[in-house]
Amino acid sequence: MVMTxxxxxxxxxxxxxxxxxxxxxxxxxxxxxxxxxxLDSLDFVDLVVAVESNFGVKLVGEDFVNVTTLQNFYDLIERKLH
Structure with missing residues (x-):
């Protein structure tokens, strides 16, 4: 299923x-x-776990290099899903 x-x-x-x-x-x-x-560094670990359980995609530290805003994060998840 493709997510909008x-x-x-x-x-x-x-x-x-x-x-x-x-x-x-x-x-x-x-x-x-x-x-x-x-969000602190521990929250980011929890965030990665939440993304994996909610979207089924794996994130690694390098994924977050250019992620500073929530929009960057939305875009990252969208890229990982498509």
Whole structure:
């Protein structure tokens, strides 16, 4: 099944809210993952696990080199799925 960009974004936003206790109003495409969302290095490990369980794709450290905003993260997951 091919996931639409909207569905990918919705799933990511849902697990950020549910599993990382990110406030819904803090979620914006230009939000900085570390600063705005308050994600630390341990959270990134949990984020990788959440992506693998929600999307079935594996992420490695190099995948995050250019990922600073939530939009970068959405795009990364979309690329991995297609």
């Amino acid at each position: 960009k909207e569905l990918i974004i919705q799933k990511i936003d849902d697990f950020l809210i549910d599993e990382f206790e990110v406030e819904e109003e803090e979620i914006a495409a230009d939000a900085n993952l570390k600063d705005t969302l308050g």
